[in-house]
Every structure is written in C-alpha cells, then in structure tokens.
Amino acid sequence: MHETFYEVMRRQGITRRSFLKYCSLAAGALGLSPAYAPQIAQAMETKPRIPVLWLHGLECTCCSESFIRSAHPLAKDVILSMISLDYDDTIMAAAGHQAEAIIEETIQKYDGNFILAVEGNAPLDEDGMYCIIGGKPFVDQLRHVAEHCKAIISWGSCASWGCVQAARPNPTRATPTHKVPGLADKPIIKVPGCPPISEVMTAVITYMLTFEKLPELDNQGRPKMFYSQRIHDKCYRRPHFDAGQFVERFDDEGARRGYCLYKVGCKGPTTYNACSTVRWNGGLSFPIQAGHPCIGCSEDGFWDKGGFYERLTDIKGFGVEASADQIGMKAAAIVGGAVAIHAGVSVVKRITQKGDDA
C-alpha cells in the first residue's frame, strides 16, 4: 500500500504546522469553507495516495507545463505527496520498456482504484496510426487503461473537446476522450482550457482525494466550481463594457486606459472558465488583464470560430467564410431588391391595366 500524504510530507521534513496551513489553502482554493480544512487534513493523514496514470496522446504538453506551475497547492506537493504519479512519460525518470511496464504493474496492483489522466486525444483515422506510444496506437493504450481505471480526467481542450488537432478539417480524426468508440464506461471529468489553469487542475485532484468522489459536474462534464461562470461575468473590465467603453484598436487611448476588449474580439462573454477569478501564475494576471482579448480556449471548437480578433463568428458553407451580418445583410438586400423590382413591375402592370380598363 502507498504511504499516506501526511507520512510522505513529514518524511520530507514538512512540519505539522505547515501541513495544516497547506490544508487551509487547499480548502480555500477549492472554494470550501475553512471548516473543511480539518477534513482535508484528516483525509491526508489517513488515506493512501491515489495512483495516477497520466497518458499523453496528440498534445503539446501545455497541460503538463501548466500543472507543474501550480502555486496553491504546489505541484510538487501534489505529485510527491497527494498522488502517486506512477506514469507520466513526459516527466518520469523511466523510459522505454521500463516505463511501459509500469502501466501493467499499476493495473495489476490497483485494478479499478487508480485515476486515468488523459492529456491530448486519440486520432482514429488509419486505425490510430497517427499517434504511436511504445509501438502501439495511442487509442489502444487509452482503451486498455480506461478499462481498469476508477475515473478519467480529460486534461485540457484536446482531451475534452478536440482542440487544434481536431480543428477543421481534422485530418487525423482526432477525437476527444468521451467520444472514443469502445471506451469503457467510466466517469469522465472534463477540465478544458488550452491549457487549463494550474490551480484548477490541482484543485480537481485535491477534491477527488479529499472527498473520495468526483467534484460536482455540469451537464457537459465540467467541474461546476470552476466552469459555471463566464470570464465576462467576473471580468474586472466589465464596468467598461456596461458603460460602452471599448478598445477599438490595440494602439488607441481605450487600450491604454484598460477599456473592454469586446470589440477586438474578446470571447469572454461566451467562455466558461475561472481565469477572471483564479487567474494565472499564482494569481498574478490573465490574458485580459495583460490587454489581450480572451480567445475562448476552454470552449468546444474555439479554433473554428473565425478570427480571434473578430466579434462575429465565421460561418462556413456559403462558399466563402462570412459573418452572420454579412450573410444577413446580403439576404436582406436581395429581399429588399426583389421587393423593389416587384413593386416596380406591379406599378407598371397596374397602370397598363388601368389603361386597358379605360
């Protein structure tokens, strides 16, 4: 059996006082009341570390890069004391056959009791040959491990929605975890974002450890505590939006004064994420605070919604890409023109008929 978190932490020279502080911080990060800190401490003192197999499909490793920068709790605390990260080919010491052997070992020892974390997704075309892990298609590895896990975490927009490799025309048929055919029916937690916020990632793990259950999910499978509000709803620039004060160009006075980025394409009003509350890099900043519009990276198909700096989405299927306004104005112009012509003909007809009557 794995050691408990507390045992590992003490072994690393962490005092009980620091440990309790850490528990309070974790409770805060999860949006729980301070009363939950003792529960977290209790869980960490008594529960063994949960084994995690972290698989990588088609991805860019930005999820891992984000994860290792978590400040509350520190990623090292998560990796070294909260979970037992048995397999993560990007950061593990073992390589080759040794590394692949760990997967089988974990499956044997903890069948049905480990968490499968998926970063990236599986390409299905050509029997999955576009992503090979240890000589086999990634999709096979994913199905095999999913068969034995307790729950699946879909890290990032790749695993949750498909992201850039699934963008039109999706040449390899990259498919998000929940849509992989033949995947075992296990609970899937989507943690979208490109990448997800590090504190959101570690908080999801902390929650699952502490309460031995999945966090409450919305009907699209995202943890409610981080994905139930839009960036726009908690944006500190929102007063400028309501006032009608916008950045029109990136070099104008509005940009210098920190006005709302809506007109330069901000997707904050249509993006569910915690960036405007949790922020990034230990709460330092987030894209909008740095003066850049939100690109909506945690939303399904955000690559296929036209320019990042346009408000209106491009609509395909009209021969050329056009926005709703371009299509609508054209339709209205055609209808208006037809009406004008019809009216003209009607007048002519009426005059000639009147002439006939006379």
Place this chain on the structure above:
Amino acid sequence: MSVVEKHKEEAVYVYQAPIRIWHWIQAFAIFTLAVTGYLIASPLPSVGGEAYDHYIMGYIRWYHFVAAYMVIIGFVFRIYWAFVGNSHARQIFLPPVWRPSWWGEVWHEVKWYLMLISEPKKYTGHNPLAVLTMHVLYVWGTVFMIFTGLALYGEGTGPGSWQHSYFSTWIIPLFGQSQDVHTWHHLGMWVIICFVIIHIYVAVREDIMSRQSIISSMISGWRMFKDDRPPDDLH
C-alpha cells in the same frame, strides 16, 4: 353565408382587439430587438471618461431584454388567444398542409405574385401563401428566437435561474457552445428582418391591388371588400 351570383359584401370583423394590440406591440418590440440586438453584437463607438459616467451598453442590453420579454409574454398570450379567440386567430398556427386543395390555393397566390394571373382570390382571413409564410418565418422564427434568446439570457442569470435550468443547459450544448448560439440567434434576426420587409411590402401591395383591405383591418379589425363577389374562404 349563402353564395349568390351577385350580392353586397359587407365588412367582416376579422381581427379582434387583443390581436390588434398584440400585433402592434410585437411590431414595436421586434423593431427594438433588432436595433438593440445589432448594437449588442456591433456596439456604438467607444465613449471616454470614467466607467461610472456611462451605462450605454447596459441600457442597450436592458431595452433588448425588456422588448424580449414583451415578445415572449405576447407570444404566450397569442397562443392562448388562438384557443379563445375567433377562427382567424388560429389561422397562422395551423396551416392545413394536409389538404391538397389548400396547396392549390398557395400555388394560385404564387402565380398572382408572379403576375401570371390578373386577379387574386378573395379572402376574409389571410391568403394561403400569407398563412404559410407567417407560420414558417414568423411563428417558428419567433419560437427559435425565444428559445435561443432565453438560453443566452440564462448565461447571465446563471445556474439556478429558470432561464439557465430550462434553456441554457440543453440549448447551448445542442448548438456546440455559447458562441454558436450567438451566431444562430444573430442569423435569426436577419430571417425576421427579411420577413418584416416582405410582410410590410405585401401588406401595402395587397391593400392596393387585392380585393380586400389589409392595413386598415389591422387597425380597425374590420375587413372591407372591394367587389361584391363572394370571398373564396367561407365564414
């Protein structure tokens, strides 16, 4: 009404008062919705100064939401009135698409608009082409705009609100994501605008060229006839 060779056609009371009031409130609300909706997607030029001095976007959105509720409440009332009102009040909800003869009359109207025939049929209520257009573009167009609109509104009122629970939760994943619902809601506006252009044009044209009054009927409620032959829809 007995059909006779030659008889004096009297005015018929078609549009009851609640229908007329509803119609003009709808017209006003839809106009407001289109203007404010366009400005929500493409806001007015930025204003300077401090945020607390202005509330331009806030008011534009507020008018949009108020007008939207007028349409929703009006539409619910309109459905109620289809049950309790006169037979004309049901017409746009139930086009008799199962009757071949009705499609024949639609085709007759199309030919009238293509100027292939010199005289239209005479109707007390809507002509069949008008019923079809109103049913498809207005009734279903409005249903579409109400559902997508409430889904978008629910995003602001948030989880726990009835708009979010009954509309946002299933409509947003149905379209893909929030941005897609915005796009479709926006396209819906243009469909309604096209409907309004056609609606106003044919109302004016029919008023002049058909065999019955149109525009004044939506104000007074009475349908007047220009000739003494019997109408083609029986009442």
